[in-house]
């Protein structure tokens with residue numbers, strides 16, 4: 001397997017590889033750390049992990065893509081999430097999704113090509129008594145109204 005051209009780029013992972021004795025059984029754990037350190041799993045990073053664990057790249061990519069929690073693109077600048085759990089559905093999540101889609105120019109599940117925003121759903125944000133909820137970056141909108149959400153979206157930094 002070819003050695004990546006710039007292994008020093010991923011030096012932060014070396015301690016993790018050592019801790020796990022470069023064992024192929026530690027693949028998921030190492031992918032977690034890879035994403036934590038570098039924010040997403042780039043092709044170069046996946047190639048590096050495959051080379052260090054002496055695993056086929058296809059196996060590393062296949063494993064990573066099986067799990068929804070792994071990202072293969074840099075996170076968007078604004079991560080917009082609508083809760084679509086039962087309580088939030090009943091209290092108006094569909095209207096919030098429509099407002100998000102219109103305000104962001106995105107469909108649910110998509111990320112803008114310029115990396116400005118992404119829109120996704122979550123099954124429950126854990127405080128159903130405050131439904132409906134949305135999350136934008138690190139802020140939670142509780143008992144979120146459509147009008148309030150429209151104002152919030154207009155205030156997002158470019």
Ligand code: FES
Pocket residue numbers: 083084085086087088089123124125126127128129131132133
């Ligand atoms: S269903 Fe939305 S917070 Fe639980």
